Amino acid sequence: MQAELARVPEADVSLRMPEVGSKGEWAVGLAMLVQLSLNGLALGLLYALPAFGIALIYNATGLFNYSQGDLLTLGGYLMLTVFGVWHLPYPIAVLVVLGATLALGYAMGSIYFFPMLIQKFGPSVILIGTVALSVAIVNAVLLLWGPMAKSYENVFGNKAFQFGDMYIMPHVFWIFGIVAVLVILLQYLFTKTITGLAMRAVAQNYVAAQLMGIKVNQIIPLTIALSTVLAAISGILITPIQPLTPQLGGLLATKAFASVLIGGMGSMSGALVGGAIVGISETLIATLVTPTYKDVFTFLVVVSFLLFRPGGIFRRIEVEKV
């Protein structure tokens, strides 16, 4: 207690001297807080992409895809091979990976999800299937790329920008920019194109959409492909922040679920806000409180959201008819 009291005037005195390193604790603290929040936000936006994918699949099929996180890891590992090993130029490598995951997602949708849905398998069975799919992907990655944590060259540069006391890595800004562009593209897709409109129609009412002549057997796999691509983009962007490990996906899946449940299933903004909340709070808690129990905290927040505000922040009010 005495030590606490003694430190306060010292901090006040040092405030008047603006040299680096001797600044007031709270000023340094504030800079650190902003820096951590920005890093957390970047991470949170990467949770938001697979989270939005989860929401897309949920709205179209009423199912959760547990393997979403592992598709993210798979995207990262494909990038590791295409860019890190084959040394293709970065934009081309990105396109190759996105094309591959688009095909994979479409195949998954038309081979697994759609037939199961049509044959009216119970959601619990399809869900257990996605857990099995997740385990299959993790072990395939383990076999192909090995158990060690891997990373490749950070294309966005390793030199941090300095703003006063804050040091911010360039990839943080790149992530902000890329996600912003993606949001605009998705908004365009969903409001201005026929395919996007069809996806929304299927999400709203499957039977009615089918009666209106929408090819449900193509739109549902396409929705799943889109969400796979979103996860893969997140996997490509995450490498500068976290090295790739085969088990990364399970952890990220729970974070993505957390984001979408906190933010809300209905819209892109729900996933973005939810992701930002999860990313920022997780980073702050890991640094300021305890790194061991940061995930427990996230889970507790999710559970309380589910219990006390089901539907998340941006909730759609659904009235259940009897």
Next chain:
Amino acid sequence: MRLGNFLRKNALAVIALVLVIFPLTSPPDYQFYIVERSLQNAILAIGLVILLGYTGPLSLGHAGLLATGAYTYGILATKAHWPLWLAFLAAPVVAGVIGLALGFPSLRLKGPFLMVVTIAFGEIVRIVALNEEELTGGPYGLQGIPRLINNDLGVYYLMVAATMLVAIATLRLHRSRIGLALLSIKEDPLVTGVMGVDVSNYKVMAFVLSAALAGLSGAFFAMLTRYLNPDSFTILDSATYLLMVVLGGMDSVVGAILASGVVTALPEILRFMERARLLVYAIILLLVIWGPSTGVYKKLEDRFGRKSVVAPGVKLVDRG
């Protein structure tokens, strides 16, 4: 045909007989261990039959409840030096109390949302077990757990007896008023409530029963392995238990016992594949779930498919 009928009618008795005779054939230790693990898994699977098969909610957190039971027994036996039988009884009680807490979210949440809560629960248990080293041994594990009966056959027969008791009790539950209430909740909670059944009460009850059985299974798990490590209680394990129930036919106790035997033995049979083992295992599980409609699948489909009580034509008019 008559043999088939006989087997079907007395399936439980036949299984019990086979299990009692099995050790007399002096099987290799490894096979014996797999059968023991199957029995332990069967107890948990029966618990899941009550929850998923009879009542409906989906839980991907039963590995966490298994861990709760296993660590309760392990810690009370090794660290607190409780009498072993008391520690053994404490395992299902503690898991049941946690099941009570886990039951309440099920009143407000449905399907996939409830599933996320159970995933969160399972992960929290695993993270706590991993980090509270003083209590659980953390990643190094909890070692030297004593057995209730310090002899292989004793534990085995205790487990056979427990499995059979649990199976018979569950079958009786199925036919009782409580069982009817649970089945009716699965069909339609709203109508059940209107009929004057206390839906919340029965739902929570199903969770508690299922959790207590998971805890009992956990105590046996601790006795079998005599070493506990958080890695044994992942979400894959939860999914594997669910799979036993699904393969067994959702609401069949005998099916769950047989399926837990198959699912427990499968990864051991695949052991020769070494590093590809889990990949092949997962792919087999996926194929089993997805696979084309063979006889078993037809049955599954009938159980899972939305049964329309009203004729299709009437429905169309109704929807207008």
